[in-house]
Amino acid sequence: MSIRVKLAAVLCLAVCVTTISAGAIFVMLERRSLRAAEDGKVRLLVVNIKTMAAESQLARDPLMLLDYLSFLGRDRKEVSGVRVRFVGRWERVAGLPGARESGPVRTESVLVPAQGDSPEILVETDFSRRVLDESYAASFRAMARDLGRAGLALILAGVLISVPLGWSLTSRLVAIERSMEAIGAGEPSEAVPAHGSDEVARLARGLNAMAARLRELDEMKRTFVASVTHELRSPLFAIESYVKLLLKDSSSLSVEERRQLERVQGNAARLAHFVTSLLDMARIERGKLEYRPRPLDLASLVEDATLFLGSRAAEEGKTLAFTAAPGLPQVNADPDLITQVVTNLVSNAIKFTPCGGRVSVALRRDGRRLECCVTDTGRGIPPEALPRLFQPFARAGNAARTGGTGLGLSICKSIMEMHRGAIGVESVPGRGSRFHFTLPCREGG
Ligand SMILES: Nc1ncnc2c1ncn2[C@@H]1O[C@H](COP(=O)(O)OP(=O)(O)OP(=O)(O)O)[C@@H](O)[C@H]1O
Ligand SMILES: [Mg+2]
Known part of the structure; x- marks a missing residue:
């Protein structure tokens, strides 16, 4: 697997892990505040009942309180029963036995002490634990859904950013890799980008220096081969022509002399072939081979x-x-x-x-x-x-x-x-x- 893919995968993984962990911590904290909010709703209702009971005692109008309580019993699902005690007598306002709630309840009492000749009022309100739990669960579900959507959007954005980010971070490494391949193939390429002061930039600068040196050495080698082969050619051709001339007039030569001269001729021809090939190669490398199509x-x-x-x-x-x-x-x-x-x-x-x-x-x-x-x-x-x-x-x-x-x-x-x-x-x-x-x-x- 290439380093590009690995880096992109690590970045994606980091985004996913961070998002999921942050989401989990948020859910833990939010659970508590949701519970507190549900609790707050109950307490607010209890405060309202107390206010209404005090006002009804002040106005000497018990019906006012009874109306409000029966409205609560009708309209608020979490209220499963309400009882009021006036002048030592209990009165059930809402929640006929077995009518609404048979499960566990949370009972909140409100006591308004006697004021002058106005009697004491005691209100007991039953809150259904099932309804309270359901309300909490619904709020929790809504919160989890929103959080899930936000998390998904974040992960998607992270992946979309990670891939090009991984690509751009490793592009210099890939350029270095290509340059090294070119050097390995004997063709030092153009310099790779080396701006910055990090390790990769230093590596790129070292590689550029090495490639420049190789190009220099290559050029020196070509010049050397071209000039040496050129210098060798003239004396070689002279040797070949003189041997040919001597062999032409074979009457004055002994058999042994002729044999020796033929050996010189053969070796000179081999050397001439080598020099010509080298010269051709040098011309090709310098782009100087004559080409007349x-x-x-x-x-x-x-x-x-x-x-x-x-x-x-x-x-x-x-x-x-x-x-x-x-x-x-x-x-x-x-x-x-x-x-x-x-x-x-x-x-x-x-x-x-x-x-x-x-x-x-x-x-x-x-x-x-x-x-x-x-x-x-x-x-x-x-x-x-x-x-x-x-x-x-x-x-x-x-x-x-x-x-x-x-x-x-x-x-x-x-x-x-x-x-x-x-x-x-x-x-x-x-x-x-x-x-x-x-x-x-x-x-x-
Ligand atoms: N027809 C062939 N049969 C078998 N091997 C061959 C044949 N042609 C080329 N080769 C192999 O390829 C090598 C390279 O050939 P090339 O023509 O480049 O060099 P050379 O013939 O050895 O030298 P030069 O051509 O410079 O005199 C040869 O040395 C030989 O090993
Ligand atoms: Mg050959």
């Missing part, structure tokens, strides 16, 4: 490049064949670069195919593209080597005791990218390989 008949170019290597294949006892579908359209490509690709693929196929094997080069149309396949019956390539095969200096385990720099295929790949083409391979160890590249057909071709 023009309308091209790919079939004849591939055929020429294949035929050029025919004599070498025959010398080594391998069959080299070329086929092309008729009427293929033209492509827009640089002939020298495409020749370089075909030459490398075909010479690889010859190099890694044993004597008596077969190499075939075939060209066909595939939709809006032309596809060239170089198939051989050689030793094949181990599957673990395939993913890195088109990277510089990649030589598979099968390349032991064969000459080569391991730069050919990576140059081919870069050339294909320049042409908006593609290159790939399938191989079965022990049975052979099939390298193929495609180029887009010319518009209207």
Whole structure:
């Protein structure tokens, strides 16, 4: 699980836990105040009864009190019975036995002492505990419902805020992760945002410094390779030309001298191939490889490049064949670069195919593209080597005791990218390989 998701989940969880805990504490406190409010209602009623009893005693009008009490007995559900005692005589005002309430009751008494010749009044009011409890429960339910709705709204808002918040907090980490991946892939990317003074900002600054240093070193390496290979080329070509000249006039040479000169020639040629490949690679990396595309008949170019290597294949006892579908359209490509690709693929196929094997080069149309396949019956390539095969200096385990720099295929790949083409391979160890590249057909071709 990514740190983004974890952070968003933790924030959501924190919002939920906080809301629920705050809600629980609020409910506990509110329960007490609801009880107090219900109690207050009863006490207020008792105070009203007392006031009414005092007024009725003052006005010497017992009916006034009796009217009020019978009104209470009728209209207030919580009042289940009222009894009044005037001049030592009890009178039931409301709540006939068994008529309204048979459950437990809370009885409140109000006593108005005798005043002069006005007699004492005692009022006993029964409050139904069931009705009081029901009223409390209804208030509690209403409060819990409102609280639940508010809590849900809060949790929803918390979740809606947590997700983008988690995303924005981790976006710098994700940028750092991407930058590190790019460095790992050998392409230090642009600097990641490093404002602020926290740990992540410090990490980003360190990474930016490292990426800048890597870019600097990479540039130094490219300049170094370019200048060294350039300097090596001239003396190497001089050696090659002088050896060629000496070998031309072979009459003055002994057999041993000739053999030695041929060895020098072979080694100089290998070194020249290495230097040329390195120089090509350096040019590609600096974007300085000459690329001059023009309308091209790919079939004849591939055929020429294949035929050029025919004599070498025959010398080594391998069959080299070329086929092309008729009427293929033209492509827009640089002939020298495409020749370089075909030459490398075909010479690889010859190099890694044993004597008596077969190499075939075939060209066909595939939709809006032309596809060239170089198939051989050689030793094949181990599957673990395939993913890195088109990277510089990649030589598979099968390349032991064969000459080569391991730069050919990576140059081919870069050339294909320049042409908006593609290159790939399938191989079965022990049975052979099939390298193929495609180029887009010319518009209207
Ligand atoms: N047809 C093939 N059959 C088997 N292995 C191959 C084939 N083509 C390429 N390879 C493997 O891929 C590696 C890379 O090939 P690449 O052309 O880049 O380098 P190279 O041929 O070794 O050297 P260079 O082309 O620079 O002379 C080879 O060393 C070899 O291990
Ligand atoms: Mg090669």
